[in-house]
Amino acid sequence: MTHADGTRDGGEGTDVSAPRPGAHTVVVGGGLAGVTSALALADAGVRVTLLEGRPRLGGLAFSFRRGDLTVDNGQHVYLRCCTAYRWFLDRIGGAGLAPVQDRLDVPVLDLARPEGRRLGRLRRDPLPVPLHLGRSLATYPHLSLAERAGVGRAALALKGLDLADPSLDDRDFGSWLAEHGQSPRAVEALWDLVGVATLNAVAGDASLGLAAMVFKTGLLSDPGAADIGWARVPLGELHDRLARKALDSAGVRTEVRTRVTALHRDGGGGWSVHIPGETLHADSVVLAVPQREAYDLLPDGALDAPENLLEIGTAPILNIHVVYDRQVLAAPFLTALGTPVQWVFDRTEASGLKEGQYLALSQSTAQHEIDEPVATLRERYLPELERLLPRSRGAEVKDFFVTRERTATFAPAPGVGRLRPGARTKAPGLYLAGAWTATGWPATMESAVRSGVGAAGAALGALGRSRGLLPDFFEEAA
Numbered sequence: 001m002t003h004a005d006g007t008r009d010g011g012e013g014t015d016v017s018a019p020r021p022g023a024h025t026v027v028v029g030g031g032l033a034g035v036t037s038a039l040a041l042a043d044a045g046v047r048v049t050l051l052e053g054r055p056r057l058g059g060l061a062f063s064f065r066r067g068d069l070t071v072d073n074g075q076h077v078y079l080r081c082c083t084a085y086r087w088f089l090d091r092i093g094g095a096g097l098a099p100v101q102d103r104l105d106v107p108v109l110d111l112a113r114p115e116g117r118r119l120g121r122l123r124r125d126p127l128p129v130p131l132h133l134g135r136s137l138a139t140y141p142h143l144s145l146a147e148r149a150g151v152g153r154a155a156l157a158l159k160g161l162d163l164a165d166p167s168l169d170d171r172d173f174g175s176w177l178a179e180h181g182q183s184p185r186a187v188e189a190l191w192d193l194v195g196v197a198t199l200n201a202v203a204g205d206a207s208l209g210l211a212a213m214v215f216k217t218g219l220l221s222d223p224g225a226a227d228i229g230w231a232r233v234p235l236g237e238l239h240d241r242l243a244r245k246a247l248d249s250a251g252v253r254t255e256v257r258t259r260v261t262a263l264h265r266d267g268g269g270g271w272s273v274h275i276p277g278e279t280l281h282a283d284s285v286v287l288a289v290p291q292r293e294a295y296d297l298l299p300d301g302a303l304d305a306p307e308n309l310l311e312i313g314t315a316p317i318l319n320i321h322v323v324y325d326r327q328v329l330a331a332p333f334l335t336a337l338g339t340p341v342q343w344v345f346d347r348t349e350a351s352g353l354k355e356g357q358y359l360a361l362s363q364s365t366a367q368h369e370i371d372e373p374v375a376t377l378r379e380r381y382l383p384e385l386e387r388l389l390p391r392s393r394g395a396e397v398k399d400f401f402v403t404r405e406r407t408a409t410f411a412p413a414p415g416v417g418r419l420r421p422g423a424r425t426k427a428p429g430l431y432l433a434g435a436w437t438a439t440g441w442p443a444t445m446e447s448a449v450r451s452g453v454g455a456a457g458a459a460l461g462a463l464g465r466s467r468g469l470l471p472d473f474f475e476e477a478a
Helices: 032-043 083-092 131-138 145-159 166-170 173-179 184-199 208-219 235-249 291-297 374-388 445-463
Strands: 024-028 047-051 063-066 069-072 077-079 105-110 119-123 228-230 253-255 262-265 271-275 278-282 284-287 314-324 333-337 343-346 357-363 397-410 430-432
Touching: 024 032, 024 271, 024 278, 032 047, 032 083, 032 235, 032 284, 032 445, 047 278, 063 235, 069 235, 083 235, 083 445, 105 184, 119 131, 131 145, 145 184, 145 208, 166 208, 173 184, 173 208, 184 208, 184 333, 235 253, 271 284, 284 445, 314 374, 374 397, 430 445
Parallel strands: 024 047, 024 284, 047 253, 105 333, 284 430
Antiparallel strands: 063 069, 077 228, 105 119, 262 271, 271 278, 314 357, 314 397, 333 343, 343 357
């Protein structure tokens, strides 16, 4: 293994006097945060080694084979306002494979209403904020006239909140909504419809700061901010194959099935990164792994309160996969009220299925179901799909299986903001990345990419490299 030149860096957060052409950074973790860090550093001319313990890149947004199907572990979407993830797609050459809908349009079916009167839609018009949602809200059938008017008033109050106010993180979103006249029905049929999918928590369990960030950025910043994008190919095509191709083209050494066992400062002012059978020497390290794994690898003194990482809770997502012998859903996706079913996506084409239809149900806030037996979930959800999708009645179920992400996201509970560390640590040359770090975003692909760029920027500053090539995401949606 070729050693880095061993020159001592200029200390945390400072620029050294001259760039070092031999600078070497090891990125630990091949999820979106790690891949982003590696690409950003390599683009700036740094020699990069990326280490991932799994046999693939992509972290928790990945695909696997099941018979003839290529299956995503869970349905992932993003919004037009997710400028960092959109940059990432562009950088790996995958933007055309995960397009954004032309205009926000979400079918919402309420099973408590009679058949034929169940459909409502959340969609936007080509008008300025907040008028872009005015017609949709005024005609939304799942709320009363008074509730619709109340939602408008609460949205204006939300728009007035200062996201830089740290006290917002100490309050829960549900209490704030109640104080602003939102009925339990309005929370269920509108606020949680969006919040559960983006925060992985109901309003009463979510930080007001994070919820306000989601709604202000997604719905109140720009007319097109909430337009939805999703992959029309398996996630592994994007986050593994195309990501690996981009890393290879950038000159990154990528090693999968390679778990880091320890890291520590070496005598020359750099870092020694231990993997089975080899020790890598680097000027800097980006630790882009889940918070508990980061805690285990952090050297003493790297954070003032490393135990905070263990206090960041996690929340599960359950994914239910159903293959029918015929088409039962005509839309690309829908969401539902009055049923345990949350969001349903058509994954037929992406999976490679040639006959019938493959639906994926994404069930956030799944704490009470994440460990349920498959047979129990089948008995619960197939009848619900028959209620929701009349065409499924009498259709043959060719396959039914589940995927479980028990620690899919960090829990966006009140107070989580003060537990999330920034990219810099007190150990010179050691940086943190991951959706759980202090990006201001909830645990999304957007947060992961932003964290990767932030860690790369901090590392480049200490290495004496220009940060001019780094993308700038810190404007709201275009």
